[in-house]
Amino acid sequence: MTDSDATPEQALDLERFTPAETALYRWSPLGFWGTTLTVFAVSFGSFALIAEITGRPHLGYVNAAGAWQLNTVSWIGFVLSMILTTGVALTQIGRRRWETERASLLAAMDPQGRAAANALCEGVPVSWRRSYWALTIFGFIGGLIFNIIMTDAEAVTPLEYVQSIGLWFLVFSPWLYAVGLRAGLSLAREGREMRKLIDRHAVIDLYHLEKLDIFGRIGLAAAGSWLVMAGVLLLFIADPRQAWIAVPAIALAALGGVVALTNAVRPIQRKVQAAKATELVEVHRHMAEARERAFAGDDAAASALAGLTDYEVWVERRPEWPISTSVTLRFSLYILIPILPILGSYLFEKFADRILSGGVF
Numbered sequence: 001m002t003d004s005d006a007t008p009e010q011a012l013d014l015e016r017f018t019p020a021e022t023a024l025y026r027w028s029p030l031g032f033w034g035t036t037l038t039v040f041a042v043s044f045g046s047f048a049l050i051a052e053i054t055g056r057p058h059l060g061y062v063n064a065a066g067a068w069q070l071n072t073v074s075w076i077g078f079v080l081s082m083i084l085t086t087g088v089a090l091t092q093i094g095r096r097r098w099e100t101e102r103a104s105l106l107a108a109m110d111p112q113g114r115a116a117a118n119a120l121c122e123g124v125p126v127s128w129r130r131s132y133w134a135l136t137i138f139g140f141i142g143g144l145i146f147n148i149i150m151t152d153a154e155a156v157t158p159l160e161y162v163q164s165i166g167l168w169f170l171v172f173s174p175w176l177y178a179v180g181l182r183a184g185l186s187l188a189r190e191g192r193e194m195r196k197l198i199d200r201h202a203v204i205d206l207y208h209l210e211k212l213d214i215f216g217r218i219g220l221a222a223a224g225s226w227l228v229m230a231g232v233l234l235l236f237i238a239d240p241r242q243a244w245i246a247v248p249a250i251a252l253a254a255l256g257g258v259v260a261l262t263n264a265v266r267p268i269q270r271k272v273q274a275a276k277a278t279e280l281v282e283v284h285r286h287m288a289e290a291r292e293r294a295f296a297g298d299d300a301a302a303s304a305l306a307g308l309t310d311y312e313v314w315v316e317r318r319p320e321w322p323i324s325t326s327v328t329l330r331f332s333l334y335i336l337i338p339i340l341p342i343l344g345s346y347l348f349e350k351f352a353d354r355i356l357s358g359g360v361f
Contacts, residue, residue, distance in 0.1 A: 016126065032089075036088075046171075051074060054165060056165060086228060095123075101218065102117070105117045112201060124186075136181075139176075146173050195263075202215075268321075287308045
C-alpha cells in the first residue's frame with residue numbers, strides 16, 4: 001500500500017497540537033522535577049490548608065498511643081494528589097521519551113516514515129483534539145457527580161460541604177478525572193500510532209536487527225508508565241489488613257505491563273517474521289536450482305548449496321523480538337514498582353509522625 005492508497009484512518013496525521021499537560025512543562029522554568037513537585041505541592045498543599053482552616057476534618061490526629069496519625073480522608077487526598085500529579089507527568093514523560101529516542105526511531109524508518117516519526121515526537125494529532133476535549137468534559141462531569149454522591153453520602157447540605165474538606169474535592173476531583181482520562185487516552189493513542197508507523201514504515205534489515213531495539217525500549221517505557229500508575233493507585237491500600245488486595249492488584253499490574261510491552265513489540269515481531277519467511281523462500285528457490293547440479297557432480301553448485309544451507313540456518317536463527325537482555329532485566333525490575341507503595345504508605349505515616357510529634361518508627 002502506498003501513502004496515496006491509505007485511508008484517513010490508516011494514515012498518520014502529521015499536523016500536531018500541544019496538549020495542556022505538555023504546555024505546562026514547556027512554559028514552566030522549573031524543569032521536569034520542579035514542575036512535577038510543584039503540581040503535587042499545589043494539590044496536596046491546598047488540601048492540607050483547607051483541612052486545617054475548616055477543621056472538618058483536620059489533616060491528622062493524635063491517637064490513643066500518643067502518636068500523630070493521618071486521617072483516612074487525608075490519606076485519600078494524598079493519593080488523589082499523587083494520581084493527579086502522575087497523570088500530568090505521564091504525558092510529559094511520553095514526549096521526553098520520543099525526544100530521547102528520536103534519532104534511533106528515524107534510523108529504523110523508511111524515508112516516508114521519517115516525517116511521520118518526527119510528527120510523533122512533536123505532539124498530539126489534531127484529529128484527536130475532539131477526543132481530548134470530550135474526555136476533559138466527561139472528566140469534569142464525573143468529578144461533579146462524585147461530589148454530589150459525596151454530599152449525599154455525608155448527609156450534608158451543599159453549603160456545609162464546601163465549608164469542609166469537601167471544598168477541595170469539589171475543586172480538584174473534576175481536574176483529577178479529566179487528567180486521568182486524558183492520560184489513559186494518551187497511552188492508547190501513542191500505542192495506536194506506533195503500530196501504524198511500524199506496519200507502514202519500519203525497515204526490516206536482517207543484517208541490522210539491532211536498529212529495531214528502539215521498539216523494545218519504547219515498549220518498556222509504555223509498560224513502565226502503566227506500572228507507575230498502578231503503583232500509585234495501590235497507595236489506597238493504607239491498612240495492613242487490606243494487604244490481601246495487593247497480591248491480585250500487583251499481579252494485574254504486572255500483566256498490564258506485559259501487555260503494554262508486547263503490544264509495542266508484537267508488530268515488529270510480525271514484520272521480522274514475514275521478512276525471514278520471504279528471505280527463506282528466496283533461499284529455497286536458489287537451493288532447488290543448485291541441488292540438481294550439485295547431485296550431478298558440479299563442485300561449484302555443491303559449494304553454493306553448502307553456503308545456502310549455512311545462510312538458511314542463519315536466517316532461521318535471527319531473533320524476531322526486538323527485546324534485548326537489558327530490556328528484559330529492566331522490565332523484571334519494573335514489576336517491583338507496584339510493591340513500593342505498600343511500603344511507602346507505612347513509611348509516609350511513620351515519617352509524618354516522627355516529624356510532627358517526635359514519635360519513633
